[in-house]
Amino acid sequence: MRVHPISALLVLAIAVSLPACKKDAESKDGKAAAEASASTLAVSTTPVVERDMASGITVSGPVAAVEEMQLGVELSGLRVTGLNVDVGQSVRQGQVLLTLDHRTLDSDLAQARAALREAQTGADLARANLARGQNLAADKYISAMQLDELRAARTQGEARVATARAAFDAASLRRSFADLRAPANGVISKRLVQSGQVVAAGMELMRLIRDGRLEWRADLPASQLAAVKPGDTIRLTSREGVNVDGVVRAVSPGVDATTRTGTVYANLPAPQGLQPGTFLQGHIATGTTRAKVVPASSIVMRDGFPTVFVIENGNKARAIRVEQGQKTGDLVEITRGLETGKAVVTEGAGFLADGDTVRVVAPTTSAAAKPQTAGSQP
Template structure:
């Protein structure tokens, strides 16, 4: 009897387990399919332009520093404040320079008095020599005294000019009309020669500095009209290529291209990232895979895309990405040519989710 009871219990256990699995399968089967829009890799492998990433900068900008060492007495402006050309921005303690200026002024006064005396003596001896009352040597001596006094006076004046020119480095003024973008020092701090103190940017003109690889730089020429996409503002701007670098020695193998932006009412700011579209065909081989950036899925530091299986279910593939071409990105690995992937979905996607492909 015991073997019989044991056999019945095991049969009942497996029967209940299979019923549970059946219920789970029924639940899975009843999950509604997610309507999705798909695309194939081959259909996205075409771009009519070359793109490069860059950063927007003010066309006219300056970071001011000083050649003098001293404490900052006063900062007369704040970040974001508009300034006019010649407006006082930063004052640095100039007591040493003021003392030197007083010394040069005293030296000029002394040299001027000596010059005036030597000039009168020289004129007197010229008259005496004309009346044969002074010798040639006496006249030459007076001329030498006059020339030396004149040279000392000129030297004293040049020293004063030197001191006055140094005042430009203790009273920093705006080099052009613009806006204060940054302050690197506070009142009471020590300012050292060459140390950046304050930055000014001119208003109105902006440019983009983009990096272009060596395989494409030969196709870009100055004067070319381009389109610039500012993703943070969702706007497209026009511009012209103004500079094309001929060396990548200090830029990691990338060539720098500057694009001057046309005037616009868009609220663009210095430091915004932008994508420049050059109207030249990119040199890509037939094996390059490009997909829309909007189709990507991010999980922490991983980036992937949902593909469609043979049974019409979603499969998440992790990708290794390359360069960006406008609104598309290059896939280096993780996606095969002519493979379908999901561009958009009308529901939440996950691995194994049933799909309904929209026509």
């Protein structure tokens, strides 16, 4: 049979074009797969592990004086004539801090001193009369009744001396009240009186921080209070970034029925310029504990909650809300939400959303070299 020349040419053209079309299709499929792979976020993962971590409690509380003494006088209606100290000044025990007008007290003391001398003179005369009377009675020159009267006079003279001495001591004591003296070494923390002011007994005039000692106090719920004991160390961080170390001195034996909290008291041996009343955050070290930890880079905030991403079905990221505990170095304790061994996303977690398709790759060199140990609290 004779084949038409045009038909032969068509068959030849189709045969030549078929391999070319197949190559173009394969090229397009490969390009689409490459684009899909390029659009998938590359992430790295690390497993949840258990480690011994330095356990502790972070809480805020005020700095206060260990003992702040309220100072006043025991006299009323007297005017302040001298102020010898000001706020912030260090004082010694027995130092005169304040003086009242003591002219009337000086007069009363002089009268009491004179009355005592008079009583002592009378008592001396009564004793001398009794001695002479006893000699006369021995020779029968005076009667027994007269001798008894001389003995009574001596007793009365000695009683007057005792009365006069008590009055003198009372006047001396009142005179001493006119000088307000420091009851102990310390620092004046407050002054509530001015020179020339008339004061009353019991009125607070000054405050003294005994020995300049400061402490830090924090209120804790019962669940945390039980973990703290005397001798635990604390670290306070001031607003200037200065760390101040202290030691727990005492822990409340119970909790308040209203607030359900108890108080921790910590001594600050070297307060380094801290002021009473300053509210600071402190970390109380309570020992070590076994905890589930993940790198801090794996935790991101989603809708205000700490969240981690785990990989399911090989390439799907699923968001899980977790509860955090202590942070030590680059590791964060997970108290709820994850199981040991579960792989969480570290690099790339901040760019993920629930359900994203991901591609798991090895961590970068810098991340792989990052130490993953539970060190001490910074």
